Amino acid sequence: MLQVLLVEDDIDLATAVVDYLALEDIQCDHAANGVAGLSLIQSHAYQVIILDLNLPKMDGLKVCNEMRSEGNDTPVIMLTARDTLDDKVTGFGVGADDYLVKPFAMAELIVRLQALAKRRSGQVKKLHVADLELDLQLKQATRDGQPLKLSPIALKLLELLMRQSPAAVSRQALIQHVWGDEQPDSNALKVHIHNLRKQIDKPNQTELLTTVVGFGFALTDAKSCP
Amino acid sequence: MLQVLLVEDDIDLATAVVDYLALEDIQCDHAANGVAGLSLIQSHAYQVIILDLNLPKMDGLKVCNEMRSEGNDTPVIMLTARDTLDDKVTGFGVGADDYLVKPFAMAELIVRLQALAKRRSGQVKKLHVADLELDLQLKQATRDGQPLKLSPIALKLLELLMRQSPAAVSRQALIQHVWGDEQPDSNALKVHIHNLRKQIDKPNQTELLTTVVGFGFALTDAKSCP
DNA sequence: TTGGCTCTTAACCCAGCCTTAACCTGCGGC
């Protein structure tokens, strides 16, 4: 199921969009200002983000710029009023992937969403966390230059963890990312996390993959002393 | 089905083109700036690329120049405004194959697209990966100077793998490239990969064609030590 | 028509991955 985030301060419009997307079986979170939106972006793994241009607290351009500079390459659709069309250039410069001029047809939004969801923004080819590197083209991870042997599932887990780093990722988000809706019983995730950890942390000194009790896991660079 | 990429920052124009091409059964991806465009070019195998001249982040000339220098010879159509017609000369110098002056008729775009799709740009005549060489004109591959005997399908597979190298290529992309939309059942791809591997890797020492479990295959030059 | 070629399909094997279950550890509350 598609998971998207809408950042929009017009509450009527937002409600309409969320409801409409629900009909299409697209799960849509909503934030009403830029700061809240950015925070959700940092802590979730959405497949597409819909950003209004004019937002309280932090405008859409700023949000987009910020997330890109953090290495997040989730595709972004910008919403703009007709009279601010000039912002288009700025918007693309800042890393947006598509535009929609208000008022827009819901059907068009769906089409664009689904087109963008199929691909990553493609502006990020390698992910880095400390001396860990994941080459998305080669499907190959290395730590300290040494290639790691990861199973397909371990690779998916690692990708999500690295994209969200240094934020923690919930168990549910990890499960959703790997298995989608048909989730396995028992403790499959535990085992895969264990295997991943064995690959990443065993041969080295510093521990990157940490447990967030009662929530999930996080990939973080430095650990402060206890 | 034709697969093309449009790199264009004017969202209205882009939408119009994508929609129009869809009617003609041409599947058109869209990138809104030069960097995103180049990235898509590097990671997909389009049959034609439509490049706007003026783009945010990296202009069309730069994009074209860059892809050519990477050995990509997908045909390129440049879009240019009437008042920058002088850039034509520069454009051809940089490796564009055709030109279209804005505003242009959609019908004309279609015609040019289909004309270009039939041929490779022809500006790149040989592909190289390690000591593997593929002569696109002679349809002849050699490894370490020794000619290889490849069937037509094996040749197509090799071509795509070499163009994308060192990135991994998904099974789906390989199937799409060889058979288009009418895809064979069963394990035809397995057999052809097997045959290709027999030709490429058997008589030599280093293994070039590697399997990416759960994804596809990759042609890579060097393998690091275990 | 025949021969040679390639492509498709099917059948089979095998390694390695994924799942599952069972047990272990550490911690906090009762």
Added chain:
DNA sequence: GCCGCAGGTTAAGGCTGGGTTAAGAGCCAA
């Protein structure tokens, strides 16, 4: 001190994805 819970570890087994082989169909040229 005991129990329950959350997470960690390990091993067994099924199963799937990928590799291999061979037979038959289709095609083209002689």
